[in-house]
Amino acid sequence: DQQVKQNSPSLSVQEGRISILNCDYTNSMFDYFLWYKKYPAEGPTFLISISSIKDKNEDGRFTVFLNKSAKHLSLHIVPSQPGDSAVYFCAASGYFGNEKLTFGTGTRLTIIP
């Protein structure tokens, strides 16, 4: 049973435009959400996080939005750059921490120059 779902396996966006990556979850006990970015042949690297007490968190070009009632979060990248081409994973945990993170299946983002 996939508790964290990324329904789009891939996404292509023109350079300079907005990239929106979506993530849905089913477990209402999840309280803390993260996005990771992964390049080929490298481990995932942390991008941005949000706790359930917030509905938005921003860091430079990256913004994460959380809609708890819909059990949905999204990552916005503005403007998109070629170096953003990677696989993006959303992840969730039951409390403010990283133990036993549950990851989504990933979305491959391709930025078209």
Added chain:
Amino acid sequence: DVKVTQSSRYLVKRTGEKVFLECVQDMDHENMFWYRQDPGLGLRLIYFSYDVKMKEKGDIPEGYSVSREKKERFSLILESASTNQTSMYLCATYRQGVDSPLHFGNGTRLTVT
């Protein structure tokens, strides 16, 4: 910067062999994790450890065991490798009690033939 080093980038083993995957971190983190990444399935937690000689099963522990004799080293053991254990294996660490994300190694691509 946290450094998480996985001893091998690529491994090819035969069915039935005993396989050791090693992970070393240099930041004195208490918590260490082993994940596997498979297409369409995201990252799934195999085992984790929150202290020396302590271990807990993750979501898919079957066919695996772990060893943590020293704080900086966490080993994943495939007792008798099978072809369905062909995967990318990722080690990760984090420090307890702070808003610190998981830090991943670069992964070991294991092929079991």
